[in-house]
Amino acid sequence: xxxxxxxxxxxxxxxxxxxxxxxxxxxxxxxxxxxxxxxxxxxxxxxxxxxxxxxxxxxxxxxxxxxxxxxxxxxxxxxxxxxxxxxxxxxxxxxxxxxxxxxxxxxxxxxxxxxxxxxxxxxxxxxxxxxxxxxxxxxxxxxxxxxxxxxxxxxxxxxxxxxxxxxxxxxxxxxxxxxxxxxxxxxxxxxxxxxxxxxxxxxxxxxxxxxxxxxxxxxxxxxxxxxxxxxxxxxxxxxxxxxxxxxxxxxxxxxxxxxxxxxxxxxxxxxxxxxxxxxxxxxxxxxxxxxxxxxxxxxxxxxxxxxxxxxxxxxxxxxxxxxxxxxxxxxxxxxxxxxxxxxxxxxxxxxxxxxxxxxxxxxxxxxxxxxxxxxxxxxxxxxxxxxxxxxxxxxxxxxxxxxxxxxxxx
Ligand code: SF4
Numbered sequence: 001x002x003x004x005x006x007x008x009x010x011x012x013x014x015x016x017x018x019x020x021x022x023x024x025x026x027x028x029x030x031x032x033x034x035x036x037x038x039x040x041x042x043x044x045x046x047x048x049x050x051x052x053x054x055x056x057x058x059x060x061x062x063x064x065x066x067x068x069x070x071x072x073x074x075x076x077x078x079x080x081x082x083x084x085x086x087x088x089x090x091x092x093x094x095x096x097x098x099x100x101x102x103x104x105x106x107x108x109x110x111x112x113x114x115x116x117x118x119x120x121x122x123x124x125x126x127x128x129x130x131x132x133x134x135x136x137x138x139x140x141x142x143x144x145x146x147x148x149x150x151x152x153x154x155x156x157x158x159x160x161x162x163x164x165x166x167x168x169x170x171x172x173x174x175x176x177x178x179x180x181x182x183x184x185x186x187x188x189x190x191x192x193x194x195x196x197x198x199x200x201x202x203x204x205x206x207x208x209x210x211x212x213x214x215x216x217x218x219x220x221x222x223x224x225x226x227x228x229x230x231x232x233x234x235x236x237x238x239x240x241x242x243x244x245x246x247x248x249x250x251x252x253x254x255x256x257x258x259x260x261x262x263x264x265x266x267x268x269x270x271x272x273x274x275x276x277x278x279x280x281x282x283x284x285x286x287x288x289x290x291x292x293x294x295x296x297x298x299x300x301x302x303x304x305x306x307x308x309x310x311x312x313x314x315x316x317x318x319x320x321x322x323x324x325x326x327x328x329x330x331x332x333x334x335x336x337x338x339x340x341x342x343x344x345x346x347x348x349x350x351x352x353x354x355x356x357x358x359x360x361x362x363x364x365x366x367x368x369x370x371x372x373x374x375x376x377x378x379x380x381x382x383x384x385x386x387x388x389x390x391x392x393x394x395x396x397x398x399x400x401x402x403x404x405x406x407x408x409x410x
Contacts, residue, residue, distance in 0.1 A: 051088040051303050054284040057236030059184050059207055061152070063091045063122050063285050065278055066303050067238060070094035071364075072291035074106020080293060081110045085117055087300050093210070093238075093287050094146075095126035095157050095188075096138060101145050108147035118148055124210070126157035126188055129164040132172035139181055153208055154182045160191035160333060160347075162199040170205035184208055190241060191333040191347045193217070197226035201233040210287055212331050213239035215276045216321040231282040240287045242277045243270060244321065245328040245358050254319035261313060271302035272309070276317055279309055325394045329354065336398060339388035344376060346388060346398060349405045356408055369409040380406040 053062040066089050074081060074094070084090075094103040104125060111118050123146060127138040139154055154176070156165050165187065166172075173185035186208030189196045193211045200206040209230065217223050230237055262272045277286055286303075290296040321328075333347030340346065349372070356365035369377070385399040392398060 051300055053088075054281075055236075056208060056238075056284045057230075058234030059236055061122065061184075063236075064088050064303075065285050066299055067091035067093050067124075067285045067287040068296075069240075069287050069289040070103040070107065071098045071289050072103070073099070074103050075109060077106070077291065078110055078113070080291070080296060081107070082114075083293060084290070084296060085110075085114075085120065087296070089290075089296070089300065090120045091122045091124070091285055091287075093124045093126075096142060097126075097128070097157065101141070104142055104145035108145050112147045122152045123148065124153035124155065124186075124208075125151050126155040126210075129156035129159055129166070129187075131166050132168050135169065135172060136176070139176065143181060150180055151182055153184045153186055155186045155188050155208075155210065157188050158191075159187040159189045159196060162196055162203070170203070173205055184236075186210065186236070188240070190351065191331045193331055194220075194222040194226040195334065197230050197235075200235060201226075201229035206235055208236040208238060210238040210240050212241040213237075213277060213280075213283065214242045214244035215273050215317040216244040216325070216328055217330060218277065218280060219318055219321075227280065227282050236284050237282055238285045238287050239277050239283045242286050242288060243273055245354055254316055254323055258313075258316045258320055261316060267302065267305075268298065271298055272313065272317070274299055274302045275305070275309055276314060278303065279314065326396060328394065329396060330394055332393065335391050335393065336385075336388040339391045340383050340385060343383050344380060344402065345372065346385075346402070348372060349380070349402060349409075350396075352409055353401060353405050366409050369405070377406070377410070 051064040051066050053064050055061070056063045068081075068084050068089050068091065070093055081092075084092075092107055094107055096104065098104075107123065111121070125142045125146065127135060127142070130138065135156075139151070142151065142154075143149060154173075156169070159165060173182070176182040177185070184207035186206055187196075187200075188210040190212040193213070197209060197211065200209060213223070213227075227237060258272075259269060262269055265272075267275070274286060274288070277283055286299075288295075288299055290299055329347060329350035331347055331351075333345065336346040337344070349369070352365045352369040355361045355368060380402045383402070385402060389396070389398050
């Protein structure tokens with residue numbers, strides 16, 4: 001593929017597809033024009049913030065409560081970046097792994113064309129946990145793609161144990177801050193979130209954590225303790241995967257009541273799930289994949305509505321979460337991994353399944369799955385998951401799901 005084609009639309013495998021909230025089909029909304037979307041969300045062409053802002057922990061920076069997740073074709077969606085900027089969604093998240101650097105390039109294209117925009121933006125990028133030398137190389141490459149000389153936040157990506165972060169990284173982070181290439185240091189995490197948050201709260205080098213957090217995960221005592229510990233330590237918290245997976249088929253009474261109740265308020269269930277996360281005051285921002293103006297507009301509207309969720313509404317979401325818990329892997333990977341003596345990273349495979357089934361992102365699912373060592377993938381069907389299924393607090397049919405993963409993702 002020529003470089004020109006790559007940049008003009010034929011992007012790396014899977015990158016141009018939509019993610020996160022599930023694309024327009026999943027929102028149940030028709031496509032809207034930029035002007036219609038502007039009207040729907042509250043026009044702010046002047047660029048002043050229209051999305052509420054919260055302080056990001058000890059960084060003291062106020063960021064919008066909505067963060068643009070960059071796992072989409074940012075290169076060819078410059079209008080969406082502009083609208084995001086106009087509406088005050090100026091916290092932009094990306095990673096080297098999103099399109100192999102193309103997401104960063106898309107943001108970079110916007111900055112290059114709108115140099116004044118850089119001062120409005122709070123940019124986060126991420127790279128797999130690596131030794132300091134490799135992190136420096138990755139950061140330099142990211143800065144180049146982003147057309148900027150600093151990132152606001154830089155993170156090892158996909159940490160599932162604080163030991164994943166090289167012991168020399170805290171000193172490296174201090175050095176990078178001093179050099180001006182990075183303002184703040186953090187990490188992202190979608191497995192063993194509670195343990196990682198608690199461990200980070202005991203350190204003094206983590207400024208921000210991006211972690212899986214949604215209406216399914218927010219109510220457990222362990223998660224509440226972890227969030228409170230980080231808040232006390234001044235760590236800024238950014239919620240990811242806030243929709244709690246895709247639709248789960250259920251005949252539950254809670255689901256029916258929930259739909260009726262939210263519709264009366266003019267909210268979709270997806271908007272209600274966003275609002276539920278923001279009920280936690282220690283969550284500074286929600287990082288959401290918003291690859292279309294429809295989704296961006298819906299999320300902006302949800303965050304601008306200042307009315308608190310009623311306790312009955314939170315109860316409905318809690319009941320729905322309880323009744324559909326067997327359809328959602330909560331990322332407590334240490335439990336199932338220990339039960340199979342580390343033979344298979346069950347929660348990682350579950351995440352691939354989520355990308356494949358809930359997000360419809362088959363290529364991405366296969367790419368992430370291919371990142372699991374070949375010998376581990378080869379033994380997926382041979383492991384006895386009996387103990388893991390007994391240990392799983394959410395009652396997932398792990399053996400069946402691992403079998404399906406090996407068939408679908410190979
Ligand atoms: S399979 Fe069960 S134990 Fe393992 S991460 Fe998912 S919810 Fe937790």
